[in-house]
Amino acid sequence: MDKVYNHQKIEPKIYRLWEKSGFFNPDKSPLRQSSNKKQKSFCIIMPPPNANAPLHIGHGVGTTLQDLMIRYQRMQGKKTLWLPGTDHAGFETQVVFEKELEKQGKSGLEMNREEFFKSVWGYTQKNKKIVKKQLKLLGASCDWSREKFTLDKNIQKTVYQTLEKLWKDGLLYRGKRIVNYCPKHKTAFSDLEVKYQEEKGTLYFVKYKLKDKKDKWITVATTRPETIPGDTAIAVNPLDKRYKKLINLIAIEPITRREIPIISDKLVDIDFGTGALKITPAHDSLDFEIGQKHKLEAIETLNFDGYFNKLARPLAGLNVSQAREKSVEILKRNGSLEKEVDYLHQVGHCYKCNTKIEPMLMDQWFIAMTKPLPKTKKSLRDLAVEAVKNKKVKIVPSRFEKVFFHWMNNIKDWNISRQIRWGIPIPGYHCQDCKQSFIEINKTPKKCIYCQSKNIKKDPDVLDTWFSSGQWPFATLFSSEGIKSKDFKTFYPTEVMETGWDILFFWVARMIILGIYRTGKIPFKTVYLHGLVRDKDRQKMSKSKGNVIDPLAVIETYGTDALRMALIIGNTPGNDIIISEDKIRGYRNFANKIWNASRFVLSNLSDYDGKKPILNSRDKKILMNLKKTQKKVTANLNDFKFSLAGETIYHYFWHVFADKIIEEMKNRIRNNKNKKQAQYILYIILKDCLKMLHPFMPFVTEAIWQKLPNYQNKKTDLLMINKWF
RNA sequence: GCGCGUGUAGCUCAGUUGGUUAGAGCGUACGAUUCACAUUCGUAAGGUCUCUGGUUCGAAUCCAGGCACGCGCACCA
Numbered sequence: 001m002d003k004v005y006n007h008q009k010i011e012p013k014i015y016r017l018w019e020k021s022g023f024f025n026p027d028k029s030p031l032r033q034s035s036n037k038k039q040k041s042f043c044i045i046m047p048p049p050n051a052n053a054p055l056h057i058g059h060g061v062g063t064t065l066q067d068l069m070i071r072y073q074r075m076q077g078k079k080t081l082w083l084p085g086t087d088h089a090g091f092e093t094q095v096v097f098e099k100e101l102e103k104q105g106k107s108g109l110e111m112n113r114e115e116f117f118k119s120v121w122g123y124t125q126k127n128k129k130i131v132k133k134q135l136k137l138l139g140a141s142c143d144w145s146r147e148k149f150t151l152d153k154n155i156q157k158t159v160y161q162t163l164e165k166l167w168k169d170g171l172l173y174r175g176k177r178i179v180n181y182c183p184k185h186k187t188a189f190s191d192l193e194v195k196y197q198e199e200k201g202t203l204y205f206v207k208y209k210l211k212d213k214k215d216k217w218i219t220v221a222t223t224r225p226e227t228i229p230g231d232t233a234i235a236v237n238p239l240d241k242r243y244k245k246l247i248n249l250i251a252i253e254p255i256t257r258r259e260i261p262i263i264s265d266k267l268v269d270i271d272f273g274t275g276a277l278k279i280t281p282a283h284d285s286l287d288f289e290i291g292q293k294h295k296l297e298a299i300e301t302l303n304f305d306g307y308f309n310k311l312a313r314p315l316a317g318l319n320v321s322q323a324r325e326k327s328v329e330i331l332k333r334n335g336s337l338e339k340e341v342d343y344l345h346q347v348g349h350c351y352k353c354n355t356k357i358e359p360m361l362m363d364q365w366f367i368a369m370t371k372p373l374p375k376t377k378k379s380l381r382d383l384a385v386e387a388v389k390n391k392k393v394k395i396v397p398s399r400f401e402k403v404f405f406h407w408m409n410n411i412k413d414w415n416i417s418r419q420i421r422w423g424i425p426i427p428g429y430h431c432q433d434c435k436q437s438f439i440e441i442n443k444t445p446k447k448c449i450y451c452q453s454k455n456i457k458k459d460p461d462v463l464d465t466w467f468s469s470g471q472w473p474f475a476t477l478f479s480s481e482g483i484k485s486k487d488f489k490t491f492y493p494t495e496v497m498e499t500g501w502d503i504l505f506f507w508v509a510r511m512i513i514l515g516i517y518r519t520g521k522i523p524f525k526t527v528y529l530h531g532l533v534r535d536k537d538r539q540k541m542s543k544s545k546g547n548v549i550d551p552l553a554v555i556e557t558y559g560t561d562a563l564r565m566a567l568i569i570g571n572t573p574g575n576d577i578i579i580s581e582d583k584i585r586g587y588r589n590f591a592n593k594i595w596n597a598s599r600f601v602l603s604n605l606s607d608y609d610g611k612k613p614i615l616n617s618r619d620k621k622i623l624m625n626l627k628k629t630q631k632k633v634t635a636n637l638n639d640f641k642f643s644l645a646g647e648t649i650y651h652y653f654w655h656v657f658a659d660k661i662i663e664e665m666k667n668r669i670r671n672n673k674n675k676k677q678a679q680y681i682l683y684i685i686l687k688d689c690l691k692m693l694h695p696f697m698p699f700v701t702e703a704i705w706q707k708l709p710n711y712q713n714k715k716t717d718l719l720m721i722n723k724w725f
Numbered sequence: 726g727c728g729c730g731u732g733u734a735g736c737u738c739a740g741u742u743g744g745u746u747a748g749a750g751c752g753u754a755c756g757a758u759u760c761a762c763a764u765u766c767g768u769a770a771g772g773u774c775u776c777u778g779g780u781u782c783g784a785a786u787c788c789a790g791g792c793a794c795g796c797g798c799a800c801c802a
Contacts, residue, residue: 001761003761003762004762004764005762005764196798196799203802220802221802222802223802224802267800268801268802269800269801269802271801272801272802273801273802277801277802278802279802280802284800284802285800286800286801286802287800287802288800289800345801345802346799346801359800399729399730400729402728402729403728403729403797403798406727406728406729406797406798407797407798410798410799505797505798566750569738569739569749569750570737570738570739570749570750571738571739572738572739574730575730575731575738577737577738578737578738579737580736580737580750580751581751582736582737582750582751582752583737583738583749583750583751584750585750585751585764586749586750586751586764587750588764589762589764589765590764591764592762592764592765593761593762593764593765595761595762596761596762596764596765597761597762598761599761599762600761600762601761602761603761604761632741635741636741639741641741643738643739643740644739644740644741647739647740647748647749650749651748651749658761658762659766662761663766666760666761670760
């Protein structure tokens with residue numbers, strides 16, 4: 001054995017050894033056969049990394065924690081499956097890819113749909129390979145024979161079937177609604193993709209003259225005077241005494257001079273501004289809601305390219321900020337502007353490019369979240385809330401359950417269509433005659449299912465990525481046989497979903513919703529939410545910020561085991577962690593400590609026969625203490641307290657075993673005092689420590705295990721599949 | 726507005742249902758070392774556990790409130 005642990009030399013060899021054994025595959029693991037018939041299964045579906053970039057250190061956290069659980073459970077003798085895969089990540093990937101093109105001086109617009117799709121496909125395939133290589137470097141013991149991609153044929157088939165089911169159940173509908181629209185990316189988003197930022201704005205108090213009542217007016221407060229040409233009413237609260245007499249009168253909109261009614265609706269906040277609200281159904285979601293109720297016209301004055309059209313007359317051809325300036329100018333000139341007040345408010349921005357989101361009226365596909373399922377009184381939301389409420393799905397840490405309920409209570413219908421090119425196409429069709437839309441997943445329809453017209457058009461949009469990844473837990477296990485497949489029966493519901501808290505709504509909630517809806521069963525029993533890795537300035541790591549740490553570089557310098565340990569210790573669920581090189585170096589030293597302590601023990605076992613000698617009470621006490629440590633580590637692992645488990649074994653190995661026990665036994669062996677007992681104790685503790693350490697630091701422990709003497713043929717070849725205590 | 730989190734050693738963070746001298750990594754001081762390991766060992770310095778009050782035999786831990794920072798959600802136009 002080398003004097004210093006050489007991770008660069010050993011880690012690749014060990015991974016090859018594991019892969020060659022085939023034991024990552026639960027069907028081939030020998031621990032399975034040696035256990036009783038009612039063997040429990042343990043399955044984690046890996047959150048699929050986006051196939052658009054190499055992994056960053058944040059992925060390292062998830063991968064490490066999952067591998068830790070998987071290795072521990074595998075050693076517990078369970079039929080253990082960790083299923084890997086990657087996500088095509090629709091919008092995310094398209095953005096990254098277009099940036100790449102830009103760097104090369106190209107543009108995605110030069111390509112037609114097929115060419116574009118093909119080049120992105122190639123791009124993701126390349127990244128998939130990199131991701132896979134990185135996962136292996138991290139020591140991931142996942143079953144590569146079951147690897148999946150969100151665009152695999154079978155996955156897409158499952159996704160389509162779910163879509164069809166939703167359609168047939170009346171939960172998927174085509175509707176013209178206000179959606180969040182990014183004028184730069186020219187696509188709609190769900191509510192989650194909008195980031196609100198506080199901004200200094202101006203609240204304009206605008207006078208609308210009353211028709212037939214000279215010199216009388218009603219004043220409304222608005223931050224968006226440029227939308228005035230889209231106004232189709234003014235609304236006041238029915239309880240507002242100030243305006244009671246004005247209800248049902250006609251006001252004159254001050255830019256294009258149209259006549260609009262004054263209506264009453266209890267959604268209007270009496271205390272805001274003047275208590276009178278201008279209603280622009282086409283460009284505001286509350287206004288749209290009120291407009292629907294009162295059957296108001298929705299005048300779409302803003303085009304999808306971000307410029308106003310001729311319906312906004314004097315503002316036509318201007319973008320939003322230009323139009324705002326111009327409208328204020330007009331209002332000032334004609335005496336309609338009562339006053340301007342500085343105003344701090346939250347403005348929605350595109351989470352990717354920070355462009356201001358425009359609420360726009362668009363035809364999109366929505367999933368009804370609060371509508372009852374056929375023959376039940378329960379909605380998709382109800383099913384998910386119920387599962388978490390009665391602890392069928394447990395969230396760790398539990399405080400996120402509150403957050404989950406809060407979000408669920410406010411949930412709105414989910415817009416799943418995206419006006420981009422990379423993703424799973426929506427199998428939707430629009431009839432040009434009767435103007436109705438429908439879903440058809442099995443064939444290309446020839447005519448409209450409603451009016452039989454042959455004048456139908458394929459929907460050009462793709463599905464929100466989260467709609468497909470929201471089905472990941474069962475889609476990955478379905479293979480081609482769906483709900484009857486063997487893997488699905490064996491491993492679903494899966495045991496743990498390990499992911500970051502930042503995608504609790506985006507992903508976890510949707511998996512619970514779609515999992516229960518499609519299979520009737522929860523997708524996983526426990527959700528473990530790890531913290532985000534942040535840099536020294538507490539910034540979230542992201543490629544666009546350029547502050548990512550490349551795990552490859554860290555692994556090369558300090559080794560995977562050191563990195564893993566640094567990511568586990570001090571990392572508690574739901575709390576973010578800051579990773580420092582010093583910490584990683586510290587655990588590199590620990591790996592070396594394990595190596596050298598083992599080297600010492602092994603070099604002193606040459607004349608030992610492996611038999612258990614009679615022990616005195618002092619030696620028994622030492623072994624009792626070992627048992628106590630095992631119990632503590634086991635309990636912590638069962639309780640998702642990985643940091644504590646890691647600290648416990650770290651402390652025991654270094655400061656009890658190496659510092660105290662080895663020193664004592666060293667003297668006894670040298671002086672030939674109870675030498676056999678000393679050798680026995682060293683051997684037993686080392687062996688057990690390697691087991692305990694293996695889920696944390698798989699490489700160094702396996703490498704040493706391979707050098708352990710094999711007394712009475714009792715040693716299993718690979719530590720990886722050795723039985724936990 | 727509603728909700729959540731954090732505040733522990735110089736720095737970054739742990740602290741398991743309240744229970745002896747509050748821990749880790751790095752850093753600091755002094756010393757050791759051909760004997761498994763300088764990626765080492767020993768010793769030490771360094772903490773009013775954010776503040777105030779309460780419950781308790783006992784509180785970093787539970788409760789109430791204050792201060793500071795961070796975050797999530799929300800149709801206040």
